Amino acid sequence: MTHPTLAVTRLTLTRFRSYASARLECDARPVVLTGENGAGKTNLLEAVSFLAPGRGMRRAKISDAERIGDSRAADWTGGPGWAIAAQVQTPLGPVEIGTGRDPAGGESERRLVHIDGRPAKGQIALAEHVAVVWLTPQMDRLFQEAASGRRRFLDRLVFGFDPGHAGRLTKYENALRERARILRDGPVDPAWLSALEDQMVETGIAVAAARAEMVRRLEAAASQGVGPFPAPGIRMAGAIDELLADRPALEAEEGFRRALADGRRVDAVAGGAGIGPHKSDLAVTYRAKNMPAELGSTGEQKALLIAIVLANARLMKAETGTPPLLLLDEVAAHLDEGRRQALFDEILATGAQAWMTGTDAEIFRPLGERATHIQVAQSQLSHAEIW
Numbered sequence: 001m002t003h004p005t006l007a008v009t010r011l012t013l014t015r016f017r018s019y020a021s022a023r024l025e026c027d028a029r030p031v032v033l034t035g036e037n038g039a040g041k042t043n044l045l046e047a048v049s050f051l052a053p054g055r056g057m058r059r060a061k062i063s064d065a066e067r068i069g070d071s072r073a074a075d076w077t078g079g080p081g082w083a084i085a086a087q088v089q090t091p092l093g094p095v096e097i098g099t100g101r102d103p104a105g106g107e108s109e110r111r112l113v114h115i116d117g118r119p120a121k122g123q124i125a126l127a128e129h130v131a132v133v134w135l136t137p138q139m140d141r142l143f144q145e146a147a148s149g150r151r152r153f154l155d156r157l158v159f160g161f162d163p164g165h166a167g168r169l170t171k172y173e174n175a176l177r178e179r180a181r182i183l184r185d186g187p188v189d190p191a192w193l194s195a196l197e198d199q200m201v202e203t204g205i206a207v208a209a210a211r212a213e214m215v216r217r218l219e220a221a222a223s224q225g226v227g228p229f230p231a232p233g234i235r236m237a238g239a240i241d242e243l244l245a246d247r248p249a250l251e252a253e254e255g256f257r258r259a260l261a262d263g264r265r266v267d268a269v270a271g272g273a274g275i276g277p278h279k280s281d282l283a284v285t286y287r288a289k290n291m292p293a294e295l296g297s298t299g300e301q302k303a304l305l306i307a308i309v310l311a312n313a314r315l316m317k318a319e320t321g322t323p324p325l326l327l328l329d330e331v332a333a334h335l336d337e338g339r340r341q342a343l344f345d346e347i348l349a350t351g352a353q354a355w356m357t358g359t360d361a362e363i364f365r366p367l368g369e370r371a372t373h374i375q376v377a378q379s380q381l382s383h384a385e386i387w
Contacts, residue, residue, distance in 0.1 A: 131160035222311035238280035
């Protein structure tokens with residue numbers, strides 16, 4: 001097997017979720033975590049998800065990840081605060097990443113980041129080193145729930161190709177919030193309002209363009225499907241996406257700027273802005289049935305989601321040489337044997353380090369020595385026997 005160039009080779013947790021402390025060393029192979037429900041498997045996946053920008057795969061508050069119920073923990077951590085340390089193999093060599101809740105912040109929701117022992121200016125710096133994509137049981141309804149979840153899912157795929165996308169999103173969202181505050185509370189300084197709208201236009205069009213390009217390449221990569229997984233149709237839907245689709249970027253910027261200026265009075269009442277990439281949606285169809293994904297069965301929706309994730313890994317491998325880390329929480333257990341084998345085959349073919357969880361070790365038997373098998377019991381880790 002060709003080893004991937006992005007892999008977590010050491011993971012250390014301190015006061016994180018159910019773990020008072022834990023250390024796991026592995027190589028570049030996929031990692032299989034098996035154990036009973038509540039053993040701490042998903043907590044390990046969440047820890048890996050914090051090696052990328054954002055709120056992790058649970059979208060929890062920083063304080064929610066703090067271990068509770070162990071009064072002795074403060075003796076060796078020096079106070080409150082959880083920490084994750086990892087050695088990550090990257091195309092440019094090993095990188096040491098540390099992140100966690102600020103121990104001096106009291107009730108702070110601030111997350112600190114260190115890279116190779118030096119403080120980073122913010123979480124966005126993580127996108128330069130690590131790309132992570134995840135699937136969780138909660139995402140089974142991704143196509144039926146709010147568009148915000150689908151935007152976050154797509155943006156995480158974009159990060160793998162364009163780390164700067166994270167910074168542009170942050171700048172856009174900051175300008176959006178500040179404009180909404182000024183329109184709501186006043187006083188309205190026309191010059192400052194125009195400056196904020198200029199920032200929204202500049203970053204917003206860049207965000208929309210990056211998403212559109214990602215969707216274009218992703219749909220091409222997913223068009224044939226992966227074995228028994230269906231081929232999805234993928235497109236962006238929204239007013240800003242329509243602006244960008246049928247005119248040059250400069251004309252789209254002017255159209256966006258006019259729409260913001262014309263919408264100030266309505267936006268002051270409604271809050272936010274009536275147009276922008278924050279209103280866009282990722283529209284997915286079951287291509288073979290010409291059916292919107294949200295109308296499919298639960299199994300069909302899960303299969304489409306897996307097909308997109310695998311297509312993204314295949315695309316990243318082809319274009320950058322480096323597939324993302326894949327965090328697959330309880331995914332394999334709900335697939336039939338054919339799709340499960342196809343999932344394993346595709347993971348191995350792309351060389352992705354996939355972290356997979358399950359309660360039944362037997363379903364991972366086909367991976368054998370091609371994966372690292374870890375038994376998780378009451379937040380204790382041990383290497384499992386390979387059959």
